[in-house]
Amino acid sequence: MHEETIGNVMITQDEILAKAGEIGKKITEEFKGEEIVLVGILRGAVLWMADIMKRIELDMTIDFMAVSSYGSATKSSGIVKINKDLDTDIEGKNVIIVEDIVDSGVTLNYLVGYFQSRGAKVIKICALLDKPEGRRVDIEVDYIGFTVDDRFIVGYGLDYDQKYRNLPYITYLEE
Ligand code: IMP
Ligand code: MG
Secondary structure, three states, rough: OOOOOEOOEEOHHHHHHHHHHHEEEEEEEOOOOOOOEEEEOOOOOOOHHHHHOOOOOOOEEEEEEEEEEEEEEOOOOEEEEEEEEOOOOOOOOOEEEEEEEEOOOOOHHHHHHHHHOOOOEEEEEEEEEOOHHOOOOOOOEEEEEEOOOOOEEEEEOOOOEEEEOOOOOOEOOOO
């Protein structure tokens, strides 16, 4: 049984799907005539990745990475470790990183540096959620679904202790 309680629905699935349509259209226009590689960050980005990829009308491939940033259940420490690397050679490619949430920015900052070192031509970030109050490193997020305030968010891929990823909406943990 869950010991924590979750709050009200903050963002519905319909709102997320509409946003995926908008962002997918934007990416399609910006990369017209080019190929892209979408890199989903496991596991949180899985639902958002599925929504966004259907709405991009370009030649594309997909890949996934799994990273962990050490810390407590709700705060990251700043140290990033790769648990599953890319299977794709991204040298000279247009890469769009698909992430669930940008909080401190540490994970994405690390990933952008990593993709640069692997020779990516263009690196963009597409995040379902942005939590600007959590930011510790300066990072430019190119495509943002929704901005949230400084709460611990769960649902639609985002977990607390690996739970709640299956909720078909975005909510938060009650204090
Ligand atoms: P960072 O602090 O920007 O490096 O965030 C790294 C990761 O922490 C994200 O990819 C999420 O998996 C996780 N995370 C950050 N904030 C939340 C949250 O509010 N709920 C669930 N996971 C979060
Ligand atoms: Mg995550």
